[in-house]
Amino acid sequence: MNSRQTVVDGIQIEDPNLDHRPEQIQVDHLCKRYRANDAFAVEDLSFTLHKGEILALLGPSGCGKTTTLRMIAGFERVDSGRIFLHGRDVTHLSPQQRKIGIVFQDYALFPHMTIEQNVMFAMREVPKSQRPKKAEYWLDLMGLADLKVRYPHELSGGQQQRVALARTLAAEPDLVLLDEPFSNLDASLRESTRNEMRALFKRAETTVILVTHDQAEALTFADTVGVMQKGRLAQIGTPQHVYQNPANAFVARFLGHTNLLVGNADGGRVKTPLGEVLIADGIATGEVKLSLRPEDLHLSPAPSCDAAARIIAREFRGHDYFYTLEQDGYQYCVITPSHHCYDVGSWVNINVLRSGSVLPEAG
Numbered sequence: 001m002n003s004r005q006t007v008v009d010g011i012q013i014e015d016p017n018l019d020h021r022p023e024q025i026q027v028d029h030l031c032k033r034y035r036a037n038d039a040f041a042v043e044d045l046s047f048t049l050h051k052g053e054i055l056a057l058l059g060p061s062g063c064g065k066t067t068t069l070r071m072i073a074g075f076e077r078v079d080s081g082r083i084f085l086h087g088r089d090v091t092h093l094s095p096q097q098r099k100i101g102i103v104f105q106d107y108a109l110f111p112h113m114t115i116e117q118n119v120m121f122a123m124r125e126v127p128k129s130q131r132p133k134k135a136e137y138w139l140d141l142m143g144l145a146d147l148k149v150r151y152p153h154e155l156s157g158g159q160q161q162r163v164a165l166a167r168t169l170a171a172e173p174d175l176v177l178l179d180e181p182f183s184n185l186d187a188s189l190r191e192s193t194r195n196e197m198r199a200l201f202k203r204a205e206t207t208v209i210l211v212t213h214d215q216a217e218a219l220t221f222a223d224t225v226g227v228m229q230k231g232r233l234a235q236i237g238t239p240q241h242v243y244q245n246p247a248n249a250f251v252a253r254f255l256g257h258t259n260l261l262v263g264n265a266d267g268g269r270v271k272t273p274l275g276e277v278l279i280a281d282g283i284a285t286g287e288v289k290l291s292l293r294p295e296d297l298h299l300s301p302a303p304s305c306d307a308a309a310r311i312i313a314r315e316f317r318g319h320d321y322f323y324t325l326e327q328d329g330y331q332y333c334v335i336t337p338s339h340h341c342y343d344v345g346s347w348v349n350i351n352v353l354r355s356g357s358v359l360p361e362a363g
Ligand SMILES: Nc1ncnc2c1ncn2[C@@H]1O[C@H](COP(=O)(O)OP(=O)(O)OP(=O)(O)O)[C@@H](O)[C@H]1O
Pocket: 034, 035, 040, 041, 059, 060, 061, 062, 063, 064, 065, 066, 067, 068, 213
């Protein structure tokens, strides 16, 4: 366990209270139901973020991500629970009183204003004479200084995205909320814009909450990932921890392909259909479920079909192969480097490369 991890109800979680940076936002037992008889859109949601930390709220459609963001921004009334910014209770303050910046999916730039005017628009509290200089600072930081006299429709999607961000940061918010900000960009632009934005946020020590349903985006962009399931936070922690030690089967599956093996635990090891597997994080007894990622398994040629797995599908993905295999009625998925090539229909042995993570609950 690293210094930020703790155990609650048997679940290993990252404990933000062990982080000594000042608290920027604290969300405390937040609940929201749109109508009296509806299920909770958000239920008992709590987390703390420190200055400069980037949180990604991740989950499938309808799990409550946008509702959470809108309550934090002040656009949605909170049924119960509290939101603190810098220790100040902002739960019932208007959006204008919160000093929160938001970047929407569609950037929401003013089409009739130049890039510079768009950025200066955010500086209503800055004396007029200082605005051009400040705008230049933010545009320069975003690599947009040469484009300041253009209009939004004269920029690429990625450039518009950066203008939207410059405008948000120019208002010097205490917290930036990003609602699926990369979804309008094509795949390669999305990756580069994401990397640039992360570097900018880190340089400016900006505290950020990103909402996304894209697991790769959450894992690469954020310092902390919160996986939401039916309005609740199923797990929160570093991307590595949540990926490798999912709290339940839902989290394991939502963060990518996984093999869920049921086995019999006896202390530090579990008997599974793939042989004995060591438990990564403690001991267990009785029936348990282990999560093993496809890259945790390795294939080797089998001399015969006895006790071997058969390859039923193979997907070439450039730098690796993604195999689907069947053994004794169970299906498995395995990723191997692309120089490890086996034909569909061939027999192989599946070897477990690393210890597995026991799921604390079924999920
Ligand atoms: N204005 C509304 N009135 C009634 N129900 C709503 C309203 N907005 C959202 N909901 C419901 O609240 C739940 C959570 O919705 P929310 O938009 O927060 O989910 P989400 O995770 O952001 O989904 P998506 O990824 O599709 O945007 C859903 O069941 C949704 O139908």
